[in-house]
Amino acid sequence: MGSVVLEEVTKRFGDTVAVDDLSLEVRDEEFLVLVGPSGCGKSTALRMIAGLDDPTDGVVRIDGRIVNHVEPKDRDVAMVFQDYALYPHMTVRRNVEFPLRTRSMDRDERQRVVTEAAETLGLGEFLDRKPAQLSGGQRQRVALARAIVRRPEAFLMDEPLSNLDAKLRVATRTELVELQRRLGTTVVYVTHDQVEAMTMGSRIAILNEGALEQIGPPPEIYRRPASVFVARFIGSPPMNTAAGPVRGEPGALRVVLPGGEIALTPHDSRTVAGSGCSEIVVGIRPEHVTVNDAKDGATADGAAGDASGIPASVLSVEALGYERHVICRLDDGTTMIARISTDGPEPPAHSAVRLGFDTARLHFFDPATTRRIDG
Ligand SMILES: Nc1ncnc2c1ncn2[C@@H]1O[C@H](COP(=O)(O)OP(=O)(O)OP(=O)(O)O)[C@@H](O)[C@H]1O
Ligand SMILES: [Mg+2]
Structure with missing residues (x-):
């Protein structure tokens, strides 16, 4: 019924x-x-x-x-x-x-x-x-x-x-x-x-x-x-997305984004290789992006980071009390938002940072169809 x-x-x-x-x-x-x-x-x-x-x-x-x-x-x-x-x-x-x-x-x-x-x-x-x-x-x-x-x-x-x-x-x-x-x-x-x-x-x-x-x-x-x-x-702030060409071997692919590259996990490399796309849209949720010091790679909340990642500049920070949204811009103008904790100092506006990505949490889409690429 x-x-x-x-x-x-x-x-x-x-x-x-x-x-x-x-x-x-x-x-x-x-x-x-x-x-x-x-x-x-x-x-x-x-x-x-x-x-x-x-x-x-x-x-x-x-x-x-x-x-x-x-x-x-x-x-x-x-x-x-x-x-x-x-x-x-x-x-x-x-x-x-x-x-x-x-x-x-x-x-x-x-x-x-x-x-x-x-x-x-x-x-x-x-x-x-x-x-x-x-x-x-x-x-x-x-x-x-x-x-x-x-x-x-x-x-x-x-x-x-x-x-x-x-x-x-x-x-x-x-x-x-x-x-x-x-x-x-x-x-x-x-x-x-x-x-x-x-x-x-x-x-x-x-x-x-x-x-x-x-x-x-x-x-x-x-x-x-x-x-x-x-x-x-679905998701707030929305998932970050950026398109770029795929490089490397089938088991170890990289996506080239403005200002740097992201290395894919072996599993994701196989998935993306299997799709046959030479260019893909990469998606990453703001909670899986870290904001690191441009020079030594330390994260905004003080944890030791790595010096890899993609250079960006901070446009603004929305402090919500329980978390912060750091709105950044890549070299080509692409906006990337990081959702970080309120521990540690706030990344100053206009400062240069490096964005780190939790590469186990990436999403991939076919730019032609905009549909998800799945393994
Ligand atoms: N009676 C109507 N005559 C002509 N066009 C209509 C009519 N009703 C709806 N539309 C058009 O159909 C489309 C879908 O409208 P609909 O009202 O179903 O949208 P909605 O998803 O409910 O939007 P909203 O969130 O703004 O309420 C719109 O482009 C709207 O302009
Ligand atoms: Mg309606």
Whole structure:
């Protein structure tokens, strides 16, 4: 029960391809997050599941049944929008009760269901207020309560937390995931916020220009991004990437970057050699870059380093209290960011440094396809 499947779904608005040949399975009782930059087709994908937009091509299934020609109200999904869409003239109770009014449910039963949903979401004391008398977070919960009472096969949520302030958003994030576990329903959750995606999704699907880049559990996406796009979209600060030609023997390759070379591990050398690429895109997460003294190679936090690495100049340092982001520039203008601890002195802006790379943690991509090269 409750699976949602898109099969080769395309949606065009005139010349705009909003969703491009998208195939996706949301498993029953799964919390799947659809994430991607503004305009990548997330809302359109969700609206096609809800029945608010018709696919130009392809098939939508809910719980195994093809629903392309099923009216939104008969699809047994509940959609929660960013702006909640509450009825301003109705009390909280009436808002939550609203979807039940069209069903043949007697008054007592309706009251019971509404009270239960209100208790679940901590809205018991607000039942007689109007939406205008509630905070943003409380309104959000009313919208959720209204979705819950329908006991749908699936919840479809389009950026439901984006109107909340940062603190409330974090709290509501946890509540939503907890609620989904308790109810055991399928959720398709749209956001452009990678932190929301990483923390809420049992799997996340990353869209780029209407097409699926990658789908998988968050840790896997972080460890093995399938493309340059995913590598740079997930992670903050984003993964550093630089392109360069490959030199050396198949078992001992080097990548030539502006100002220096990186020696690959024997395993990576074989992987890259196997791809046949003579030029590759190298990716390295900021936490795997060290900032070393330009002369003796000591790291910024005082540990002894080595004098190899790539010369760079420090553009600026963002001190976040718990860590520092050192934004550097290579000889050719490529930006590289290192994420380092707050121990030791801060590398001064405009100083010359050498960047060290944890070569066991490199990622490789084919510059022609931008897809990951894997061994
Ligand atoms: N009704 C419409 N008519 C024409 N173009 C549309 C329509 N709805 C969406 N689009 C276009 O389709 C593309 C995808 O839009 P969509 O709303 O799905 O993006 P999104 O990923 O939800 O973005 P955001 O994060 O900004 O909400 C965009 O280029 C948008 O301009
Ligand atoms: Mg949208």
